[in-house]
Amino acid sequence: MSSALTDLFPLPIVQAPMAGGISVPQLAAAVCEAGGLGFLAAGYKTADGMYQEIKQLRSLTGRPFGVNVFLPHPDLADPAAVDVYAHQLAGEATWYETELGDPESGRDDGFEAKLVVLRDNPVPVVSFHFGVPDREVVDTLHRVGTFVLAAATTPEEARAVERAGADGVIAQGIEAGGHQGTHRDTPETDGSGLGLLSLVAQVREAVDIPVVAAGGLMRGGQIAAVLAAGAAAAQLGTAFLPTHESGAHALHKQALTNPLFVRTELTRAFTGRPARGLVNRFLREHGPYAPAAYPDVHHLTAPLRKAAAKAGDPQGMALWAGQGHRMAREMPAGRLVEVLAGELAAARAALAGGAR
Structure with a gap:
């Protein structure tokens, strides 16, 4: 499925924004230059820290990229x-x-200050985690030419993303590493998420906006599977964690x-x-x-x-780490995109051959 959003990047491969210093500008730039969509993670950074990384990334690539922002969390703690x-x-x-x-x-992770930066210094794509941004926030970003995505872990959450006016939804399966993007964080929902293939199929029936599939994806054949299920692109995080450009701690990379x-x-x-x-x-x-x-x-x-x-x-x-962590491959990020694209092409060819 093609859309104005997915036309921004030649390959249906998105590098997940991994907070905590992993998704550095060098990683995002390498992915962008190889034909995917690289992402910066604004989570746990100040607004100025985010801005400085955006400036650095722009010095490394002229291709479209994304910035991920954490939504403020309600004070529900005891x-x-x-x-x-x-x-x-x-x-x-x-x-x-x-x-x-x-x-x-x-x-609030400096949410409002980050919005000011993203409004005054527009980036091609902004994604949100931990809920749905207000329609006013989405409209503000649209006015400066930014595409908006938000994560969802259920069809109901995907509908909320669509109602907010977002350009696409990131369907995050239970297999995904790092924080689950659930909109409602309660102990009752722990471990109750949907597997990615089931989630993508259900979300595709629930919304009309493009779906980006995320969760446990490590190989091009898996990307082919989620695209066949109706996703417009695939988002991979753990696969990029051990790459040379990743800012992950060496012990984290080795542990995979x-x-x-x-x-x-x-x-x-x-x-x-x-x-x-x-x-x-x-x-x-x-x-x-x-x-x-x-x-x-x-x-x-x-x-x-x-x-x-x-x-x-x-x-x-x-x-x-996601559930596919044992399939991690250490190599430059750009090379990984090339390998994934080759595996994707081979898987699609095999599917086309079997359909004849």
């Missing part, structure tokens, strides 16, 4: 539950010789194929919101007790995660 979790993490702080972070460090880390799990242990990561000691010990309290828990554990990385201890790091 302070008492956060305090209990902080007491539980006291031993971690002692072990890593650091202090716990302040859970009251802010809720390290036999010590054999599976992933959705957890609130590191941030208070469901996110899929490799099962390590921290996740096993604290995941069952972490409250539904984002971004309070994120702020609380940030110094622990930083100290664990500095100490070279992956057992205390948030090792975000």
Whole structure:
């Protein structure tokens, strides 16, 4: 399915925005130059930090790119539950010789300031995570020529994205690494998401806007499958995490194929919101007790995660990864796009041959 949005990039391959310093300008530029759509992640950055990365990316490529923004999170956390979790993490702080972070460090991730930057310095594509932007926000971005996407994990959420006037919906399957883009974050919804192929099919029947499929995709054959199911493009995150240009910590890259880390799990242990990561000691010990309290828990554990990385201890790091992590390939990002495109073409040819 072609649209004005997907006509921006020659190949139906989108590099997922991975917050925390992974989706750096060099990675996004390499993907764009190879024919995909590269993304910057504005999450956990200041508005000026986002702006500086946009300027750097523009110096590296003249091709269209995207910027992902976290929507402000409603204050639903129980302070008492956060305090209990902080007491539980006291031993971690002692072990890593650091202090716990302040859970009251802010809720909106500088959302309004980032919108000002994106309005005054328009970028080709902006995507939103953790909900649906107001129609006024979408209209503001449209007026400056920006395409708007938002993540959804159910057909109902996809309809909300369409009603807001977005140009496309990112259908995120339960297989996806990192934070789930659920619009309603409650303990009752933990682990109840749809698999990607089922989600894409249902979302295609629910909305008329283009669908970008995301979740566990690592090979061109999988991209062919989601395109056949009705997606306009495929978004890959974990596949790009170990590339040379990725800003991921070396221990994070190595962990994807390290036999010590054999599976992933959705957890609130590191941030208070469901996110899929490799099962390590921290996740096993604290995941069952972490409250539904984002971004309070994120702020609380940030110094622990930083100290664990500095100490070279992956057992205390948030090792975000999708279910296909064992299929990770280390190579330059541009080369990975070329490989994926070749695999996609081969898979499509095989499907066409079988249909004759």
